[in-house]
Amino acid sequence: MALPSFVCKSAQLSSVAARREGFDNWGLSGADALHAREIVDVVLMLPPGGGSDSGNGQPVKTALVDVSVEASVCRVTPLFAWRCAAGESGGINCNEWPIALHRARVLPGRVLASGEESQLPDTYNARQALYAAIEKDRKSRVIALVTGDRPNMQTQISNDLVDLLSEHLDALFPAKKISLILYTNGGNTMAAWNMVNMLKMFCDELEIIVPSRARSAGTLMCLGADTILMTKQATLGPIDPSLSGPLNPAIPGAAPDARAPVSVEAVRGYIDMAKQDFGVKAGADMAQVLMNLAEKVHPLVLGSIFRSRSQIQQLARELLKGQVKDSAKTKRIIDFLCSESGSHDYTINRREAKQLGLNVEVPSVKLYAVIRDWIKEMRSELEIATPFDPNGLLGVNQNAKYSCTRCLLESTAYPGHIFVSEGELTRVQIMIPGSPVPQDAVNDQRLFEGWRPR
Numbered sequence: 066m067a068l069p070s071f072v073c074k075s076a077q078l079s080s081v082a083a084r085r086e087g088f089d090n091w092g093l094s095g096a097d098a099l100h101a102r103e104i105v106d107v108v109l110m111l112p113p114g115g116g117s118d119s120g121n122g123q124p125v126k127t128a129l130v131d132v133s134v135e136a137s138v139c140r141v142t143p144l145f146a147w148r149c150a151a152g153e154s155g156g157i158n159c160n161e162w163p164i165a166l167h168r169a170r171v172l173p174g175r176v177l178a179s180g181e182e183s184q185l186p187d188t189y190n191a192r193q194a195l196y197a198a199i200e201k202d203r204k205s206r207v208i209a210l211v212t213g214d215r216p217n218m219q220t221q222i223s224n225d226l227v228d229l230l231s232e233h234l235d236a237l238f239p240a241k242k243i244s245l246i247l248y249t250n251g252g253n254t255m256a257a258w259n260m261v262n263m264l265k266m267f268c269d270e271l272e273i274i275v276p277s278r279a280r281s282a283g284t285l286m287c288l289g290a291d292t293i294l295m296t297k298q299a300t301l302g303p304i305d306p307s308l309s310g311p312l313n314p315a316i317p318g319a320a321p322d323a324r325a326p327v328s329v330e331a332v333r334g335y336i337d338m339a340k341q342d343f344g345v346k347a348g349a350d351m352a353q354v355l356m357n358l359a360e361k362v363h364p365l366v367l368g369s370i371f372r373s374r375s376q377i378q379q380l381a382r383e384l385l386k387g388q389v390k391d392s393a394k395t396k397r398i399i400d401f402l403c404s405e406s407g408s409h410d411y412t413i414n415r416r417e418a419k420q421l422g423l424n425v426e427v428p429s430v431k432l433y434a435v436i437r438d439w440i441k442e443m444r445s446e447l448e449i450a451t452p453f454d455p456n457g458l459l460g461v462n463q464n465a466k467y468s469c470t471r472c473l474l475e476s477t478a479y480p481g482h483i484f485v486s487e488g489e490l491t492r493v494q495i496m497i498p499g500s501p502v503p504q505d506a507v508n509d510q511r512l513f514e515g516w517r518p519r
Contacts, residue, residue: 188446189481189519195439196477202432205242205272208233208264211443211473212249216452220471220484222252222282227259229474229482229516234267237478243268245290246436248443251281254306254373258380261289265387274428275299276436281306281409284402285377287423289384294426295415296436303409304381304402305330306373312363327362328409329374378403394422446470455490455507465490472516481519487512 196207210230212220237243243264251257265271273279273290280302287293287301295301306329313324339345339354359367381399389395398421419425428436444450447470459465472484488511494503 188442189475191442192439192475193477195435195442196475198435199244199246199274199432199439200477202429202435203242203244203272205244205270206237206240206268206476206478207244207246208237208476209246209439209443209473210249210260211246211447212252213447213449213471213473214250215447215449215469215471218453218469218471218486219250222249222256222260224253224256224259225516226474227256227263230260231263233474233476233479234263237476238267240268242270242272244272244274244294245286246274246276246439247279247283247286248275248277249279249281249283251283251302254282254285254377254380257282257286258384261286261384265289274436275301276440278302278412280412284413285381285384288381288388288398290424291387292424292426293418294428295418296428296433297415300412300414301418302413303330303411304377305404305409306377307409308366308369308373310366310369312366314361314363327366327370329370329377330404330409332358332362332367332370333374333404374403388424389422391422398422443473447473455509459490459492459507463492466512474516482516483519484516486514488514 192209196209199205200207208230210226212222214220234243245264261271270292271290272292272294273287274294275283275287276296277298278300279287280300281304284301285304288304293301307326308329309324309326311322311324313327315321316323316325335358336354339351345351345354378399381402382395385395385398389398401421413421415425415427453469458467466487466489468485468487470483470485473481474483475481488509491508491510493506493508495506497504
């Protein structure tokens, strides 16, 4: 049976082709770049008793495929991007084996039955091919972390990401260099601290690629990298944290349990305004300023704010040790990111980041095209350009179910993870205090919300 054209270039199994920093595995070689859409259509069938690299009948284990001699099936693993090098030899020539190639659709870790449709979106398969291209360009292993910012479905960095990231790191270890593709508006400071330190434990060199935005806690993670690779549209931001909790101020007109986040620099700005603009000095006048503040913001929240300001400076100083050696430059970077940049919404492009003293690199034209394609595929799956609109989803119906993918954690070494919200929308009428006429509303009943493997 004729082999597909993208395998025919050099059909052989090579122990050299797929060897990755410390991995002594076998991998299929024969193409310089294979696209995931082609790869997922291929399943290798080996005859019983054939295909052993040692001649003792044991199954051949590879980083890309798991050949079970007994089952006579080559099971494609989640490593869709087959890292191949054309023309390499030193392995076993596939033509010596009676191999037949059968068309099939493949999910991570299993072969679908005939007629069964794959549940993997095309965007996922496309991104896997792009990850392979980035790995080849950067000579690294790639992990992508995305906290989506779809309007009305925004997400952020949180503690539940830490354990999931460790699973991906275990799968790709050891790696001399890791490239983390990071897209986020921020989130939990300590989760970001834990993740960037864990990444550094699994490699000798950490690079963070910022395709579009890595703000707040995302910027904090960038400080811990050896290199920050930023596109033309990439932005960082201030790292002054905002605190959220049950003691925070209530939001007028919102749900009873809704609380407004309190920015560390907003509180400092209030006190600085009293001092600088109104000439308030220490003593009774300053005590009154603080009393007025405490009426709006719980004193325990204020205490946490001042502790967190000191903490974020300490964390930033520790992370920058691997990237910036000059203490004066370190202080200038921290001062700017923590207070001198003004509001938390301030954006820092790559030119300004470099002027600050951060170790910023610019992608080549070829790599930028790959990163741009990745942005397109990511935005497509998370529907970032389309606000989540319950009324629009309902249309003329009384009920409608929905499923939204909101976060991504992906690599070429482990099945991807997605954060999903699923629920049912129902049109209801509610009574508003003071109004005799019921008002139309939409009830959103969440049926599931959490992380799922691909």
